[in-house]
Amino acid sequence: MLEYDSRRRTSPLVAEFTELVRYRHLLVQLVSRNIKTRYKRSLLGIAWTMLHPLLMMAVLAIVFSGLFRFSIDHYAIYLLSALVLWQFFSQTTSAVMSELGWGGSLLTQIYVPPAVFAISALGTGLINLLLSLVPLALIAVATGVAITPSWLFLPIPIALIAMFALGIGLFLSRLAVFFGDVVQIYQVVLTAWMYLTPIIYPLAIIPDEYRAWFYLNPIYPLLEVFRTPIYAGTLPDLTMLGAATLVSSVTLLIGWWYFARNADEFAYRL
Amino acid sequence: MNSRIVSERSSADGSASGSSNTVIQLDQVSVRYRVPRERIVSFKEYAIRTLQRRVSHDEFWALRDVSLEVRRGEVFGIIGRNGAGKSTLLKVVARVLRPTRGRVRVWGRVAPLLQVGAAFHSELSGRENVFLNGALLGYTHADVARQFEEIVDFAELWDFIDAPLRTYSSGMVARLGFAVATATQPEVLIVDEVLGVGDERFREKCQARMSQFSEGGTTILLVAHSTPLVREMCTRAAWLDHGVLKALGDVDEVANGYQGAD
Numbered sequence: 188m189l190e191y192d193s194r195r196r197t198s199p200l201v202a203e204f205t206e207l208v209r210y211r212h213l214l215v216q217l218v219s220r221n222i223k224t225r226y227k228r229s230l231l232g233i234a235w236t237m238l239h240p241l242l243m244m245a246v247l248a249i250v251f252s253g254l255f256r257f258s259i260d261h262y263a264i265y266l267l268s269a270l271v272l273w274q275f276f277s278q279t280t281s282a283v284m285s286e287l288g289w290g291g292s293l294l295t296q297i298y299v300p301p302a303v304f305a306i307s308a309l310g311t312g313l314i315n316l317l318l319s320l321v322p323l324a325l326i327a328v329a330t331g332v333a334i335t336p337s338w339l340f341l342p343i344p345i346a347l348i349a350m351f352a353l354g355i356g357l358f359l360s361r362l363a364v365f366f367g368d369v370v371q372i373y374q375v376v377l378t379a380w381m382y383l384t385p386i387i388y389p390l391a392i393i394p395d396e397y398r399a400w401f402y403l404n405p406i407y408p409l410l411e412v413f414r415t416p417i418y419a420g421t422l423p424d425l426t427m428l429g430a431a432t433l434v435s436s437v438t439l440l441i442g443w444w445y446f447a448r449n450a451d452e453f454a455y456r457l
Numbered sequence: 458m459n460s461r462i463v464s465e466r467s468s469a470d471g472s473a474s475g476s477s478n479t480v481i482q483l484d485q486v487s488v489r490y491r492v493p494r495e496r497i498v499s500f501k502e503y504a505i506r507t508l509q510r511r512v513s514h515d516e517f518w519a520l521r522d523v524s525l526e527v528r529r530g531e532v533f534g535i536i537g538r539n540g541a542g543k544s545t546l547l548k549v550v551a552r553v554l555r556p557t558r559g560r561v562r563v564w565g566r567v568a569p570l571l572q573v574g575a576a577f578h579s580e581l582s583g584r585e586n587v588f589l590n591g592a593l594l595g596y597t598h599a600d601v602a603r604q605f606e607e608i609v610d611f612a613e614l615w616d617f618i619d620a621p622l623r624t625y626s627s628g629m630v631a632r633l634g635f636a637v638a639t640a641t642q643p644e645v646l647i648v649d650e651v652l653g654v655g656d657e658r659f660r661e662k663c664q665a666r667m668s669q670f671s672e673g674g675t676t677i678l679l680v681a682h683s684t685p686l687v688r689e690m691c692t693r694a695a696w697l698d699h700g701v702l703k704a705l706g707d708v709d710e711v712a713n714g715y716q717g718a719d
Contacts, residue, residue, distance in 0.1 A: 190644075191552050193561040209595075216592035224580045227621075293576055297569050298552035299593060366500035451555045 203447040206300035213299065217286075217307035222314060237322045243270060251387055259389050261418065264323075264332045268417040269386040269410055271319050276352050276406065277377050279312035283356030284363050284370055291364075301450050305360060309353050316345065327417070337416035344413035344423075344431070351409055351435040354442030361446045384410060405434045479564065480645060480676045481527040481550055486559035488520040488545050488700075519545040521700045522559070527693075532667070532677045534691035534708055536684060536715050542700040543680045547647050550678060565644020565676075568594060571634060572649075579623035583614055583633060586622055590637045604640040611662075612636035628656060635663055642670055646677045664690065684712045 196202065207214070226235065247266055259265055283305045290304035320341075327334055363369040384404055385393075393401060401407060408430035415423040423431075519542045527533045535543045548554040549561050551569045576590045587608055591601035601608075609615055612632040617625065625633075639646065646667065667690070671677055681687050687694055687708060694711040696704040703718075704711045 189562060189564050190566060191561070191563040193549075193552075193555050193559075210592075212597045213592040213595075215598070216589045220578055220581060220585070220589055223585065224578060227580050293571070293593065295548070295553060296551070296571050296575060297593060298567075362500070366503060368499040368501060372500065 199447045199450055200444060203300055203302050203443075203450050207302055207306065210300055210303050213303055214307055214310065217303065218310040218314070221282075221307065221311040225311075237318060239274075239319070241322050241326070243267075243274075247387060261330055261332050263330050264327050265389070265414070265418050266387055267323055267326060268414045269384075271316065271323055272348060272410060272413050273381060273384070273386055274319070275312050275316040276348060277381070278315070279309055279349075279352040280356040280359060281370075281373070281377075282308035282312060283353070284360045284373075287360040287363070302357070302446065305353065305357055305446070308356065309349060312352065313345070313349060323417070332418070333420055335416075335420035337420050337422055340416045340422055341413070343428075344409065344416075347431050347435040348409050348413065350439040351406070354435070354438035354440070357442035357446035361449065380404075380406070386410070405438065408434060478529040479526050480529050480531075481525075481564075481678070482560075482562045483523055483525050483546075483549070484560040484562075486520055486523045486549060486556045486561055487518060488542075488549060488554060489557040490517045490519055491515070518700050520549070520556070520697075523697075523700075523702045524559075525695055525702065525705055527676055527678065529676060530671055530674045531693060532671050532679060532691045534687035534694035534711075535678065535680045535697060536682075536687055536694055536712065537697035537703075539682075540699075541697040543697055544649060545700075546697065547649055547678060547680060550645070551647055563645060566595075567645040567647060568638050568643035569647040570638045570649065577622050577630060577634070580621055582621055583609075583618040583625070587618075587633065587637055590634070591640070594638065596641075600641075601637075608633075608636045608640050611639075611666075628659070632659055639666055639670070642673055642675055644675060646670060646675055648677060649680045684716060688712055 197205075247270070251262070251266070286304040286308040287301065290299065290301065293299060294301060324334060324338075359369055359373060383401075384406055385401065390398065390401060408427050411427045412423040412431045415421060415427075523542075523546065535546060537543050545554065547569070549556055550563060551567050552563070571590075571593075576593045577586045578589065581589065584605075587605065588598060588601050591604075592598070609618055612629075612635070614629060614633060617629065622630065648667070667677055677690075679687065679690060691708045693706060694708040695702060696711050696715045698718075704714045
């Protein structure tokens with residue numbers, strides 16, 4: 188039975204995907220490894236996922252609601268809902284890069300679809316995101332924000348941000364194979380990006396003449412679509428949802444294309 | 458288009474006439490690495506050099522027009538000096554590298570023996586690592602669970618199986634790695650000088666298992682620096698020198714030629 192023929196090749200975009208399906212067991216193993224090793228030597232274990240946003244929130248809420256007088260109700264939830272999403276995005280994109288770094292030594296010895304390492308980082312991030320929704324809901328209740336049925340809409344924005352993060356992560360990890368300093372540059376970019384996104388401040392404090400620039404931030408619609416059901420208790424408006432869908436689909440397509448197009452090249456360059 | 462199909466079919470016929478037992482077939486395989494003349498590792502540097510048009514690559518052919526066939530159940534040795542292209546040849550067979558030119562075909566599942574510890578995670582226990590390693594080799598959880606007892610028996614690690622891997626000695630890691638990779642009989646087993654680790658007794662155990670596999674029809678590709686090992690284990694061998702196939706055939710003839718040239 189002919190198992191492998193170097194000349195027989197389907198489009199790499201499709202091939203990478205079918206191989207992923209074939210290696211789904213590995214995906215499960217990698218995600219469970221990530222979760223286990225993250226908490227293995229820690230006293231509080233999985234509780235850290237819950238505690239981390241709580242502590243972050245406490246610090247930021249005190250600092251920002253005390254220092255700047257944003258005229259914004261329920262600032263804690265306004266901030267925390269965005270922060271949870273931002274944490275997911277920044278951690279997942281960085282984790283995709285480091286996972287591929289770990290997988291790199293393997294990719295030169297054994298065939299594994301490279302994307303499996305990226306998807307496992309995404310899966311780990313999603314589990315952490317879902318876990319951090321628990322303290323978010325607790326704080327919402329504690330600070331008097333009603334939990335409405337609009338929370339049931341959350342899987343859609345989560346799926347969208349996951350697509351976006353995967354697209355960015357794939358693109359960057361492909362670059363990081365060639366250039367070691369992509370990881371460092373990206374950390375700087377992330378910090379700047381966070382402050383340019385209305386996470387800790389409302390968009391309303393931005394003067395009108397600059398506000399158009401904020402709409403160009405690709406993560407802004409994703410953030411709004413996620414935050415509105417939690418903070419405002421309503422469904423996001425359709426324009427925002429459309430923009431978010433467009434941004435995440437295009438990003439994922441570009442990232443996947445750039446990554447899979449040269450999937451063969453990984454072993455050559457690592 | 459038509460002519461291409463015809464020519465492919467005729468070449469397939471040509472090879473099939475050798476034997477229907479072919480497991481690995483390399484047809485004029487060449488592998489080219491592109492090595493940047495100066496190693497550029499940072500994006501900043503790359504941007505500057507691109508602007509100055511100073512990015513240049515050296516081409517390096519790790520394999521040139523290598524054609525060979527390995528049949529079912531053979532223990533096939535690959536000898537040659539450092540940098541002769543031995544590991545590249547294994548990578549081409551293991552599907553890790555796609556050849557720049559030529560064609561590689563493999564009939565059956567290839568199980569590579571990974572470098573010691575490459576697929577392991579030091580914080581996980583031996584047990585968890587067995588499952589992780591198995592998944593990397595393409596097994597399902599249920600597959601590994603079925604083989605689990607036998608894997609640990611073979612590695613002789615029952616006392617440590619739930620301890621984190623960072624507490625293992627390198628010999629223990631090597632034993633576990635070998636046990637997982639050879640838990641089920643693959644069609645092709647790739648062994649890249651990993652038998653140097655572990656103690657004498659375990660090495661003999663590994664060799665015994667490899668012989669048993671080969672009797673059961675597994676093809677083994679063995680790379681070694683030491684010609685005695687190749688002579689002892691292999692029936693046929695290939696000698697690579699600077700990516701070119703120097704000799705191919707009976708192990709003693711090839712090994713004599715290699716040692717004569719040294």
